[in-house]
Amino acid sequence: MSAPATATPRPRRLPGRIGGPLRVFAWLSFLAEVLIIGTGGAVRLTGSGLGCPTWPRCTADSIVPTPEMGIHGVIEFGNRTLTGLVGILALAVVIGIIVRTGGRRALPPTLWFALGGIIGAGAAVALGVALDIPAGPLANGILLVAVIAAAVRSVRTTPTRRDLVVLAWLVLIGVVAQALVGGITVLTGLNPFIVGFHYVVSVGLVCITAAFLVRMNRPDLPRVSAVAPWLRWTARGAVLALVVTIVFGILTTGAGPHSGDPDAGRSGFDAELLEHIHAWPSYLLFALTIALVVGAWRQRELTPLLARWSIALLAAELVQIAVGLFQARNGLPILAVGVHMVLAALTAAAMTAVVLHLSRPANGLPDAEPRVAADDHVEVRA
Known part of the structure; x- marks a missing residue:
């Protein structure tokens, strides 16, 4: 039968x-x-x-x-x-x-x-x-x-x-x-x-x-951590270093020569000192990002997008450091300063993507799978 x-x-x-x-x-x-x-x-x-x-x-x-x-x-x-x-x-x-x-x-x-x-x-x-x-x-x-x-x-x-x-x-x-x-x-x-x-x-x-x-x-699903605790804390440290870097960059600019108008006031802070202070957290950020790249790359099969975005973040920081050194050593040319401002925003955007990819769907699938068409839904078998 x-x-x-x-x-x-x-x-x-x-x-x-x-x-x-x-x-x-x-x-x-x-x-x-x-x-x-x-x-x-x-x-x-x-x-x-x-x-x-x-x-x-x-x-x-x-x-x-x-x-x-x-x-x-x-x-x-x-x-x-x-x-x-x-x-x-x-x-x-x-x-x-x-x-x-x-x-x-x-x-x-x-x-x-x-x-x-x-x-x-x-x-x-x-x-x-x-x-x-x-x-x-x-x-x-x-x-x-x-x-x-x-x-x-x-x-x-x-x-x-x-x-x-x-x-x-x-x-x-x-x-x-x-x-x-x-x-x-x-x-x-x-x-x-x-x-x-x-x-x-x-x-x-x-x-x-x-x-x-x-x-x-990404699908609208419950999410769980996709990385080891040390990697998550490294990411948090990188976020803090980025925030401090941007804040001191703004303070440096507020004390520098580019005021927006000849009659505009300046903050009165020591611009040269702030320039050095601004650089310290940026180097810490760079070191933490390298650790992020290494950790994400070692588990790239589980979190492929985290590995890609951490590399993108590292690349943005490399360019940003290069532009920062160039403008500091060449009298703050306005084009370099403008590029530096835009790169800071793009670096923050890349960091946002990195942080959001520290988790994965609770169903065990990475965010990169399954692929879907342009609109709406994923069919999965129970």
Whole structure:
């Protein structure tokens, strides 16, 4: 008598990687966040920080720069204009992930919040014009509150991939907040501490967009540690060293010659001393990254993406160290300083990817497997 046939288990559907237009907009958002660091650096390094001496207008009577402002006005206004593009891309990612996780019916409440923010900001501008008072900060603040309220509502009601929804909203909130910080930077005459904070937020936004790219490439599954405790602690030490390096780099810049405008004040710190202090944690970071590469490479079959990203991080640091030494020994040429600023953001993005790949799916599969098509789901047999 033949054995009874057993039914083939039905495949279990797991939430998979995100594809389609959302992937394109997510990459464009990341690239735009990096680009605006470059243009912001150009504003400061060319002495165009007060090319448009007021905010949000370039002058009391003109939104755009006037011919009398010359190239400095064009450079400053160009950076302000790019903020709009960065915001549009961040909004596109928010809309895309909301539709992807909750369907089109989840979108209208968010749009109502946006409309309320726009109306409130417009009313603030109209009031400012009527009373002849600067209403830009108030309008921007109202818009920021509306975006935060929309984000809270969206995150609380999203049914899946809440991690991606949170990251998308954080970028949009950060872009709106950066517009306000940028205005304060101009209104305070390029205070070096405000300028430094402006850069820190920009680097943070690069890291958040990088985290979104990493997370959208992995299934929404429980995760467990994929590395030995010593390697995880090495990664934490590398993160701390990177943060300290960036902070002292900002302080060094705030005491250095590139103020953004001839009349802008400096922090008053000893720039040469800060330059040396800035280098010490960077060498520690380099040593810790070598340890990361060795540890990740030894277990590359289990964590292939961690091995690749640790090598990418090491490569970014090598280039960054080379550029840093070059600019220090050649009188801080503006092009080298600008490249150094952008490389710091890219190094932080690579570090973000490394940290996120210290874990793996709890089902035992590495993040690189199984491969999926551009959209949605992975079929696995029970």
